[in-house]
Amino acid sequence: MSNKAKGKINPDMLSKYGIYLVLLVLFVVSWMANENFMTKSNLTNVSVQIAVGTILAFGQTILIISGMLDLSSASVLALAGVLSISAYLSTGSLIIGFLVAILVSVACNVLNGLMVTKFKTPPFIATLAMMTMARGAALLYTKGQNIYQIKDYTIFGQGNLMGIPIPIIFLVLTLIITWYILNHTVFGRSIYAIGGNEEAANASGINVDRVKMKAFIFNGILVGLAGVIFMSRVNGGLPNGAVGYEFKALTAAVIGGTSFSGGVGTAFGTLAGAFIVGFLDNIMVMVGLDSYLQQIVRGAIIALAVIYDIWSKSKGKSKKLIMVEETKEKVS
Amino acid sequence: MKKWLSMFFAVALLAASVTGCSSPAPTTEAPEGSEAPADGKYKVAYVARAQADSFAAWLANAVKEESEKYDNMTVDIFDGQASDDTENSLIENAIANKYDLIIIQPNNGEAQRPYAEKAIAAGIKVITTNARISGIEGASSVDADPYKQAQVNAELAVEKVPQNANVVILKGPPGNFHADERYKSWQKEFFEKRPDVTIVGEEIANWNKDEAMTYMETWMQANKKIDAIISMNDNMAAGALEAVKDKPEFAEIQAYGVDGTAEACLLIKDGKMTSTSLQSAYDLATALMDTSNKLLTGEETQIDMDIDCPLITPDNVDQYIEMHKKAGAIN
């Protein structure tokens, strides 16, 4: 009973793998545009640059798949980052600093989760509120000033392990963990089910509130990690840092095939989405494209990605099922 | 119950964004006359452009601290949140609450001009600062000139930047008065005088360290030779230098900024940054409070003044590091 026409381009396949095709095309075009693009150092560079945003994007991916989202991640990142540096500077312990970042970020996300599950606040509103509060808290704590002289804290974002930049190691780790969760755990399955049809998931015996909380907590861990790497890379506790990164993360997730209608998305897809955005930014700067034009291009890519997402989803769906439902209502 | 709570969140959020959160809420008692107040203290409102902008925050903090030295004034800080609407509303509130003096750090001079005039018309004293709004009858001003701030660096660059150099430029937010003036200054005082210099990269980094860093990293991939970083502020220069650090090919790179932040002073001391010019929030704050005091006690009726923007180089950086140490910005 499949609607897939034989011989034509299969919309399901295009929807799943089209993203990698786009990435490939981008690569080839960039290579031709600037000879320095396809060098080990440039590619490594870009990967380090996208690390923070992609780690945030993995958190967004899990949330969006379950039908939610997080507008607060950039602000919480900043709050967690400045408190983390502060803790390190007063105790001298990198581990304590790191843990503080995770703790602060998880705490903020637990609040997000409570607003959504206990108080039935739409995630958009709840995380929007947190976005403002966390940023305010970061500014209040630092009196709006950057924290300088962070000494060894720079290792998280600027260090190397066996020749590989540490942010890339973190990136790969979070990629694998996110992928594993989505594909090999009950938690992951529940996320997909809740996002695909929350009422059906509930009626099937899934503890929806508990799963949503877990999703926010996982997001919190990633955001805290992102905060550490970010501050470490810029060599300072910037309460104003990472402004707009939550949208970068959302963009990567959406371009990577995560759908706002819920129940759909993958870790690798998000990675591809992040690379597309990252490499696009990279090549635009390398060829010296005008700043304002760059902004337009970025916006256009998002619009195209979302339109494509909606289009490919509507093609695959069975029209027959919609009609049977209409019938049920009419015949009474 | 639950629906009510989510409504509450929404309304609270709306209220917060419209009124603008500020540090200590002003104690608005019943408004008194604009003559010497009952408790002997003049009420001063300081309307900042944005708490989130680190220079503006530095300035606001400095003003608050400086105000402690005066027994006859209390200063309340308000956050304009980088929005003309918000800032204008705050000025109006200050007028309604019968403040004796309003200091305005405009987001956009022309947008705040009519409200500054309203305050004057209501008999309230007005000082505009960073950047001054010129031509308001009866208002005073305290400022540093962004054109000059960039100019002192540009003049040094004309001497120091090697022949046929490749340079990159880091710009402030579009439409920002300080960013535009400084850029104009560099255009006239450097680029017109040094036509041999090539610009290999020019991007808007919005005063931000992380954005500048990312751009610099990418420029380094595209260009083997970059001789100088020309930045409209210290944050962005520091970001670019962060990217360049530990890269032997760029060990000789020059870097020019503006502001004279603690970080920049340390970088100059380390020989990594070439020069910056001081936009001392401390000096501005001192001047503002002194001017406020003179206006409130009637010693003067109108003052316009500029603070200096001294060039900071490795030769004289030590005194500025001392200054930052005294203020607690450097340990």
Place this chain on the structure above:
Amino acid sequence: MSQAVKLEVKGITKTFPGVKALDNVSFSVKKGTVHVLCGENGAGKSTLMKIINGIYKPDSGEIVIDGKPVNVKNPIDARKHGISMIFQELNYIPEMTIEESFFVGSWPVDSIKKVDWKSIKKKTDDLLKREGLAYNSKTKLKDLSVSDVQMLEILKAISYDSDIIIMDEPTSAITNKEVRTLFGKIKELKERGACIIYISHKMEEIFEIADEITVFRDGKVIDSRPVEDYDLNLVISQMVGREISDSYPKQDLEIGETALEVKNLSSKGSFKDVNFAVKRGEIIGFAGLMGAGRTEVMRALFGLDKYDSGEILINNVPVRIHSPQDSVKHKIAMLSEDRRRFGIVPVRSVKENASLSNLKRFIYKGRLHKSEENAVIGEYFKKMNVKTPTMDTTIDVLSGGNQQKVILAKWMVTNPDILILDEPTRGIDVGAKYEIYELITKLASEGRALILISSELPELIGMCDRVYVMSKGQIKGELSAEDITQEKIMYLATQN
């Protein structure tokens, strides 16, 4: 008494995808009479009325008014033809005031084409006064009681000076006193020469008010006669009288101990004092008309909705169920009647849908054991003859029948002791239906307790050991063995 024919329905057929709602329907309505339409849920009465009122277009056939065929384009157009309709579901906008709602769609205008509120207010006030209703014309509808809103609906329809008035279950929400008022109005209308098409399930009402009765079944007109030629038994038997085939795979199974007992379950506004029990190996049925409360009872039992009072005992032990998770823990499963909303996750695969309620079963060393999952689910699909291209096909491309089987498989994977099936074969083709009956019987033979909610009487008769019949939120009776007949069920289901 030979009055002129006002409205004729001639050969109307209407098909929706997959379902023939009306099949060559013909009857006629005389001026100054009340013509009652009877039939079960889904028999086609409401669909026909919507066609007359211009909401749907028929596939073939025609509507003839005063001897001339008409083409009713929409409800406003219907009013121009003298047709007005009172709906079964109250269609009103709570914020509207009485006077606004009265003239919705056809507000009188003054000379400069502005809405003439003055004349509207006067007309509304006059009407309210005439009917003895103590309301201000500016009262908002949401401040009125449900029965008042319904009365106003009736008044509105009558006020249009229509001569064909359709009333679809008009007394469903009003008090007895108001029913008297309504019947008085109807008498007035008849005297005026208008005709009324009246749909109802309430037998006493029908026999009081009808001049003629037409009985529908499965989209067809079975018979049409003057009320004197009918009695209750004949109406009921015509409503339900279809051939009951012996093609239900019913077996005589061993019936064990009581698995589930429900005592005095009540939920304000939905159901009251519900008592029933199911034993192992039993299939009990829940019959009733739409709105009787069967689904509400089961949803409360399963933990999807709250209830006010009552007890639930499983294996004679009282349990507290607050959520579907609790139910699953207690080995209860429920196949919802609204598959689209509560059953399937449309964007996920058939395999993921089928394992959703018992993912724990596939955990091995902390992670999901996918090959085990594929094997187990694959087995179920094979046994149940689920037709799907692959295990990873998204469920929403499957046919309704196959989707239902997947969801049924989902519940079987939980190995439930008690299974509630709410309209399991609704909207499903005949072949798949039979397969589902076989599955149900098999489940019972394995010693599980099954509850079957169904609106298809033959299904209940063919599959169930006992049948509880509900009406208006209460259990009106329990039938067993030979007593389970369509007539007896329908009789209880139409009790007030």
